[in-house]
Amino acid sequence: MTATPKPFDRSEGAKRDIIAGGIVVAAILLFVGTGSNVMQAAVRALIGIGGGPDRALATALILNVALILFGWRRYKDLNREILERTEAEQRARYLADTDPLTGFLNRRALLATGQRQIANAIADKRQVALFLLDLDHFKTVNDIHGHAAGDRVLQVAAERISAVLPPNATKARLGGDEFVAMLAFEPAARADIDALAAELVAALDNNVTHDSQQIRVGASLGISLASDASITMETMVRQADIAMYHCKDEGRNRFCWFEAGMEMAVQVRNQIETGIRDGMPRGEFIPHFEPQVDIASGRLIGFEMLMRWESPEYGMIPPERFIPVAEESGLIGELSLQVIREAMEIAKRWDPSIMLAVNISPQQLKDPWFSQKLTKLLVEVGFPAAQLEVEITESSLFENLPLVRSIVTSLKNQGVSLSLDDFGTGYSSLSHLRALPFDRIKIDRSFVAAMRGSPDAQAIVVAIVRLGESLAMPITAEGVEDEATAIELTRLGCSKGQGWYFGRAASAADTDRLLADRGLLRAPMVPPAGPDVSEDAPLRKTA
Incomplete structure (x- = not known):
C-alpha cells in the first residue's frame, strides 16, 4: 500500500528557515571572532615570528566558512521558492477569477x-x-x-x-x-x-x-x-x-x-413551467380533435390534433398560455410526443379513411433525431404511417432548411403525409414548396377570415388555390366559420376545410361519438370523461 504523502506545512518550513538563518548569523559572528585570530597567527607564521594558527581555531574557521556558504545557498533557494509561490498564487487567483474560454471574469x-x-x-x-x-x-x-x-x-x-x-x-x-x-x-x-x-x-x-x-x-x-x-x-x-x-x-x-412589472410576468411564467413539468407525468395534457372535411360534399376526412391542458388547480388552460413557455424551456419536444402518442392510440379506433393531422413545433424541427423519434412512436403504437399527416409551419423553415429537408424527407419515406401550414404568412414560400416534398398546402386562417371583406385577402386565397392546382397539391382552408365562406371556397376550388362551421375541437369521447354516428369507428367508444369544457377555448394550434 502506497503511503499518502504529507501535505506541505508552511509553519514547519518557516521554522526551518528561521533556524537556518540563526545558524548563518552565528557562523558569521564566529567567523569574525575566529577569523581575525587565525589570520593574525597565519601572517606571523609567514614572517617567521610565530608558530602558526591554532589547529582548533583553523578548523573552526573552515566550519564557519562552510556554514556561511550553506546559508547563502539557502538564502538563494528561499528567494526562488518565494518567487515561485508568488507566481503560482497569481496564476491560481487568475484561474479562480477568469473564464478560460473568453478571458472575461467569471x-x-x-x-x-x-x-x-x-x-x-x-x-x-x-x-x-x-x-x-x-x-x-x-x-x-x-x-x-x-x-x-x-x-x-x-x-x-x-x-x-x-x-x-x-x-x-x-x-x-x-x-x-x-x-x-x-x-x-x-x-x-x-x-x-x-x-x-x-x-x-x-x-x-x-x-x-x-x-x-x-x-x-x-x-x-x-x-x-x-x-x-x-x-x-x-x-x-x-x-x-x-x-x-x-x-x-x-x-x-x-x-x-x-421594469417592475416584468418580475410578475416571470413569476407567472415560472409557475406555468413548473406546472408543465409536474403535469406531464400526471397526464394533464390531452389531445382534442378538430374536424377536417371535404368542403364540396361535407364528408368527414380527418381531424387535426390540438393540445389542451386540464390543470386540476387552474382548470382548462388555453394553448397560447403554455405552448410558448414549453418551447422556451425546451419541454415542447417531450410534451408534443407524449400527446401525439395518446392521439395515435385514440386514432387507432378510427376508420382507415380518417386522417390524423399533428402540428409540429418549430423547436422540434431543430432536433436532428425528430424523424427517428416519430417513426419509433408509430411502430410502438402500431399506428399506420399512411394515416398520419404532419403539419409544418412555414416560419419554422427559415433557420436551417437543410436539416428540415432531411427530417421531412425521412418522414416522407416512411409514408407520412406532409402539409405546409400557415402558407402565405412567411417568406420565400415558393422556394420551400420546391425544396421540400409537401403533399398539401394550408391557407392561413387570417386570409380566410378576411376574405369576404377584403378584396386583397380574397386575391391571395385565389392565388394560393391556383398555385396548388399547378403543383398538383390539394389546398386546405383554415378558419372557415360560416356557410358563405365555405360556399366561396368551394367556388374557388378549395377542396378541404376546417373551422367552427364544420365543428370545434372536441375531446376524444365526443370525437368517438361523432365517428360512431357516421359509422367510422372500428372500436367501442371510450367512456365519457365529463362535459367538454374546451368549446370556447381559443383554438391555437400546436403539436
Whole structure:
C-alpha cells in the first residue's frame, strides 16, 4: 500500500528557515571572532615570528566558512521558492477569477468586483448599468454544428463585446452563452447607454465563420440599473435576466431595461413551467380533435390534433398560455410526443379513411433525431404511417432548411403525409414548396377570415388555390366559420376545410361519438370523461 504523502506545512518550513538563518548569523559572528585570530597567527607564521594558527581555531574557521556558504545557498533557494509561490498564487487567483474560454471574469469574480464598482460609482454620484446578454439559438449551434463551433461562437462574441465596450467596462461570462457587462455613467447620459446596447446587439447579429460555415445567432440584452448603494449584485443580475427574457418574448435580437412589472410576468411564467413539468407525468395534457372535411360534399376526412391542458388547480388552460413557455424551456419536444402518442392510440379506433393531422413545433424541427423519434412512436403504437399527416409551419423553415429537408424527407419515406401550414404568412414560400416534398398546402386562417371583406385577402386565397392546382397539391382552408365562406371556397376550388362551421375541437369521447354516428369507428367508444369544457377555448394550434 502506497503511503499518502504529507501535505506541505508552511509553519514547519518557516521554522526551518528561521533556524537556518540563526545558524548563518552565528557562523558569521564566529567567523569574525575566529577569523581575525587565525589570520593574525597565519601572517606571523609567514614572517617567521610565530608558530602558526591554532589547529582548533583553523578548523573552526573552515566550519564557519562552510556554514556561511550553506546559508547563502539557502538564502538563494528561499528567494526562488518565494518567487515561485508568488507566481503560482497569481496564476491560481487568475484561474479562480477568469473564464478560460473568453478571458472575461467569471460569476464569482463578477459578484465580488461588481459590488465594489457599485459602491464607488454611487459615492461619485454616478449610476451603474448592468448588461446581461444571452445569445439567441445558441443551443442549436451546439446541436447542429458541434461544441467546437459553439466555443468559437462564444470567443467571437467575447471579442465583439470587448470591441464595443469602453476599456473601463467590467466584462464577465456567467456561464453557457450568458455575458455580463457593467459600467458607470452620469445620470444624464442614459441615452448613451441605450446607444451602446443597440451597438452590442447589432455587433452580435453578424455571422460567425467556422470551418467554412456561416453561423448566425444574434443576442437578447437586458439592462438593470443601480442608482443607490442598497442594490446588490445578485439583484442586478436577476433584474437584467428578467429584462433579457422579456426581450426574447418580444421577438429576440433587441434590448430592454428592467421594469417592475416584468418580475410578475416571470413569476407567472415560472409557475406555468413548473406546472408543465409536474403535469406531464400526471397526464394533464390531452389531445382534442378538430374536424377536417371535404368542403364540396361535407364528408368527414380527418381531424387535426390540438393540445389542451386540464390543470386540476387552474382548470382548462388555453394553448397560447403554455405552448410558448414549453418551447422556451425546451419541454415542447417531450410534451408534443407524449400527446401525439395518446392521439395515435385514440386514432387507432378510427376508420382507415380518417386522417390524423399533428402540428409540429418549430423547436422540434431543430432536433436532428425528430424523424427517428416519430417513426419509433408509430411502430410502438402500431399506428399506420399512411394515416398520419404532419403539419409544418412555414416560419419554422427559415433557420436551417437543410436539416428540415432531411427530417421531412425521412418522414416522407416512411409514408407520412406532409402539409405546409400557415402558407402565405412567411417568406420565400415558393422556394420551400420546391425544396421540400409537401403533399398539401394550408391557407392561413387570417386570409380566410378576411376574405369576404377584403378584396386583397380574397386575391391571395385565389392565388394560393391556383398555385396548388399547378403543383398538383390539394389546398386546405383554415378558419372557415360560416356557410358563405365555405360556399366561396368551394367556388374557388378549395377542396378541404376546417373551422367552427364544420365543428370545434372536441375531446376524444365526443370525437368517438361523432365517428360512431357516421359509422367510422372500428372500436367501442371510450367512456365519457365529463362535459367538454374546451368549446370556447381559443383554438391555437400546436403539436
